Amino acid sequence: MAKQKIPAMPSIRRLPSYLYIVQQAHQINQEYISGTVIAQELKLEPIQVRKDLAITGIVGRPKKGYPTTELMNAINRFLGWDTIQPAILVGAGNLGTALAGYEEFRLHGINIFAAFDAEKKKVGTSIHRIPVYPLSAIDKQVKKSGAKIAILTVPSEHAQEAANLIIEAGITAIWNFTNHKLNVPDHVVVQKEDLSSGFAILSVMMRNRDQ
Amino acid sequence: MAKQKIPAMPSIRRLPSYLYIVQQAHQINQEYISGTVIAQELKLEPIQVRKDLAITGIVGRPKKGYPTTELMNAINRFLGWDTIQPAILVGAGNLGTALAGYEEFRLHGINIFAAFDAEKKKVGTSIHRIPVYPLSAIDKQVKKSGAKIAILTVPSEHAQEAANLIIEAGITAIWNFTNHKLNVPDHVVVQKEDLSSGFAILSVMMRNRDQ
Structure with a gap:
């Protein structure tokens, strides 16, 4: 990036x-x-x-x-939340499902219209009314919708592979919830979400209080 | 706070x-x-x-x-991550389950040893080997363990009620994943996690790039 x-x-x-x-x-x-x-x-x-x-x-x-x-x-x-932006969810596990159900996102103009997962048994189901497709369907779904945003919640060891796939399909903004620092071309922006960051703040608040 | x-x-x-x-x-x-x-x-x-x-x-x-x-x-x-700190998870839904499975937390000294949920069908099950108890068991489990930290992932409308319960039991640090701004006594620290914050950053990165 x-x-x-x-x-x-x-x-x-x-x-x-x-x-x-x-x-x-x-x-x-x-x-x-x-x-x-x-x-x-x-x-x-x-x-x-x-x-x-x-x-x-x-x-x-x-x-x-x-x-x-x-x-x-x-x-x-x-x-830029005054326009509706189509987005895909890559990884339909617990975290992905939680994010898909997060109502605020709709208020912020994110419209998650498709989820993708490598697990066969998830394909064909839906999470919070969002259909789950196989990874092989990413290219078609992204091109058809013109989606630019992807939320990435796959296991960290598959993060780069998944990123390559979605960038190839046309995604240019990745919200990365994995632990993996992605290598992406210059035109792609990445926001890495580190859940430990919030815990670091809480830890310092506890320490300051107890000192 | x-x-x-x-x-x-x-x-x-x-x-x-x-x-x-x-x-x-x-x-x-x-x-x-x-x-x-x-x-x-x-x-x-x-x-x-x-x-x-x-x-x-x-x-x-x-x-x-x-x-x-x-x-x-x-x-x-x-x-303060050089000591192991017992912690409870309140709310065993998708987000709670995702957090319970987050391996980094263990490296950061958080030991989630118990989860609590209002849903009867979840009680008695376990998530990532963490047993799920009814909310009524909070008091006993917190007092027995001396846990000071709680991760709060209940539906936002039950957040204050749950916070009252855990504070009453002895929790003094709350990692709040709900949308609700908690009212807590002065000795309790709260870190509110707002998932929209990261998306705000990503949105500004997209805008700056496209300008």
Whole structure:
């Protein structure tokens, strides 16, 4: 993967949490939401909230706060979540099934329309109404749909092989839940999800508290 | 939860990746590993690697790099991963099952010895050799084991209720995979895992590339 500098990574990581809170306020017809309220909800400093949200191009209004509709739209636009994007799931095990059932993804514009698995007994079944195909069907399904995004949850030892297959088919963005660092061509972006990262944070919080 | 400032969050998030690489080098009896090699593996700048690893109190040696054994120990000690900690899993659904089977956790000192689920048909079964108990058994199991850590993967609408139960039993660190922001007493630390965060990063990478 080409080295890509993502500025404000921690801010970007927090945007989905902001979106969630603003959507809730919007649902109960709240026209404005104050930065202080958001900060309290997320246990952040108000200045951090202002800085984070500024990357989406929106600023709060004095005494009123952020207009909810505008803020929602700004976050969704910034993340590209204002359009629906077809995506495939490669690996229909426990983690894949959990992700396929994750309702938030639909709100974020991901439409997982097909899953693929190497296990014969899974082929022909469906997970959360998503049909499971054999790996050999990847090429056809990706080309037909124009999908660019793949969620990769195969066993780590098969990760590179699976990545090669999906890239060959036309996938250019991989959300990698395996432990394997993928080798991919420059035009492909990869976000590697390391579940241990969150546990590292929890561990440090425990240590700081107990010291 | 008491507001706790965790400095160097992004660095801490990366520590498990460093650990993984250093462990691999150590396994093939490499005495030293250079910061440049680590940087290449993780697609980071060498200066970032030096800064990240400095928080564990270790510095590389000129021309040689980092002594692998020392670096492994330093990271594990910094994260408190040098001791084995009993942990419970609350919610034995797909995500819980995936996490229970995640081998890295054992390397990080987490020993999930019991799972709990509200569904009667799951009680009495086991997932990855971990027995599944009813929620009513939490109190006894936590007290008996002295477990302080819980991984929470129940449906979001039952998250607070489950959190109350486990805190009452003696849990003081919750790794929260639900969407619910938990209300917990000051002595309890919570790390909320938001799966959408990683997708936000991937989305920005796609946008930056396509611009």
